[in-house]
Amino acid sequence: MNNDNSRSAQPTCTVRPTGHGRRRAARRTVAAAAALLLAALGTAPALAQQPAGAPAASSPYATDGRGTLLGITPVADLDRADVVRFLAQTGMDTGTVRHGLRGYRLTYRTVTPQGTPTTATGLLVLPKGGPHRLDLVSDTHGTMAHRDYAPSVGEDFGRIAPYLHASAGRAVAAPDYLGLGKGPGRHPYMDTRSAVTASVDMLRAARTAAGRLERPLTGDVYVSGFSQGGQVAMALGRALTDGADRHFRLRALAPVSGPYDIEHAETPALFDGGINDTSGVFYMAYYLTAQSRLHPIYQDPAEAFREPYAAVVDQLFDGEHTEEEIIPALPATVKELLTDDFYRRLQHPTGGLLAAARAQDGNCAWRPAVPVRLYSSSGDTDVVIANARHCAADLAARGTDAPVIDQKPADHTGTYLKSGPQIVRWFDTLAARR
Incomplete structure (x- = not known):
């Protein structure tokens, strides 16, 4: 185990724009970049992935070594002023x-x-100060295509929420999810079930690590x-309520802009x-390529995507390409991305397409x-508010x-920047009532 706490990484504290704002900026890149990337991807190797027919675990919450801590690597050491500067770059209330x-x-x-053993990574953030025994915030991040944007690797938008909550005096466990950060394989984007198992296991690993770092959890x-993490948060809350791990007691749920x-x-x-x-x-290309590995949506990308996109779309989402690279290589509209037949199917989904959606939906029905x-x-205009209204109903x-x-x-992105400090203050109020 790497538990060398004597060497702490000093971050650069720069926050790259994300979400809608970054995608709009990326669209302004020259059209030639798309052609170059399409040509380069023609020979790009595919990453290994688990076979679709692999046996599932008998229970999604069975331990079987899950959550075992394998390593602790210091990645950040910030004073209060550093945290303020990091968050202030976004315009967030500090x-x-x-x-x-x-x-x-x-x-x-x-x-x-499929329930077979693997490893994952995640970010644990501990405050300098506050109580000795710490309450824990589970923070699940939004969509990211490149594995190095994950919270445990990139000092970026994925760290805004962990830093915000930790600087308020709580420990934070932020899973990278499968296939992001330093985890192997491809990211099963929008597979809520595996995001929840990775999140539960991150809580277990965080509990062990916090104890070894002499900041035990309450x-x-x-x-x-x-x-994406808003959807995961709702499902994780349900899993904890259903007894995913007896060591953890759910106290509140505050997801933001989830596609429920x-x-x-x-x-x-x-x-x-x-x-x-x-x-x-961007979302639909990512969703279809990932879900097709889990559900019978298509056997060949050409069944869903027009050329030249069918030839390269799966490799664009291999975890090694940034949004700034991916977006110029895709067309301007969903109608231009998909074949006429698949575009109609998407409007009236059946079969594997419907099964994929329903496997993610329903996490507010408890x-x-x-x-x-x-x-x-x-x-x-990324995740419409109807999602939250349907969840509330x-x-x-x-x-x-x-509410x-x-x-x-x-x-x-602005929705989180405004919501984050409000959530911290609400958690403070709830904790004070205990």
């Missing part, structure tokens, strides 16, 4: 920053979507996440103007025993009042 922090990349055991967990209803909210928004074209193309707030924005039908907090007119 009034909740009380402490400096130390960050560690954890390597741990988990399982693939067992109380506050769950939040953004975008792919079938009835997010996918229809591709066709009614609710989602901007650049984001729609009754949390803790306070829930759903943060979103009617100005968001599902929760209300089962007896849970979960939808509309951060209008914020865009997708």
Whole structure:
């Protein structure tokens, strides 16, 4: 085990723009870049992946060594002023920053979507100061294509929420998910079930690591996440409530801009103007290539994608290409990306396409025993606010009042930048009532 705490990495504290803003900037790159990348990808090797027919685990929460800590690597050491500067670059309210922090990349055991053993990485952040025994925030990040943008590797947007919560005095466990960070294989994008198993196992690894770093955890967990991670946060809250690990007690849920209803909210928004074209193309290409490895959506990319995209789209999302490289290599609209037949199928999904959506949906159809707030924005054209409204309706039908907090007119990234400090203050209020 690498547990060399005497050497801490000093971060650069620069935050790259992300989400909608970064995708719009990338679209402005010259058209020649697309042609060059398409040519280069013609011979790019595919990464190894687990076979679709591999046996599933008997229980999604069975331990079997899952969550075993394999390594601790220091990756950040910031004083309070450093944290303020890092967060202030985004325009975020820094009034909740009380402490400096130390960050560690954890390597741990988990399982693939098929239930076979693998490893994953994640970021553990501990405050400098605060109580000796720490409450824990689980923060699940949004969509990222390049593995090095994951929280444990890149000092980037993926660290904003972990740094925000840790500087307020809580430990933070931020999983990279499978296939991102230093984990092997391809990222099963939008596979909520495997994101939850990786998140539960990250909590276990964080508990062990925090103890070794002499900042033991109380067992109380506050769950939040953004975008893709908002969906994961809801599902993780349900898993903890269902007894995923007896060491952790769910205290609150505060997801931001999650795609909770792919079938009835997010996918229809591709066709009614609710989602901007650049984001729609990027998300759909990523979603289809990843989900086709888990569900019978297509056997050959040419069944779904037009040429020349069919020849390269899977390799674009191999975890080694950035959004700035991917977006110029894709067309301007979803209609230009997909074949006519598949475009019609997407509007009225059946078969594997419908099964993929329904495998991710339904994570609001339960009754949390803790306070829930759903943060979103009617100005968001990446994940439309209808997702949060449908989630709130599902929760209300089962007896849970979960207000939808509309951060209008914020865009997708802006929704988190506005919501994050509000969530910290809400968690503070809830913790003070215990």
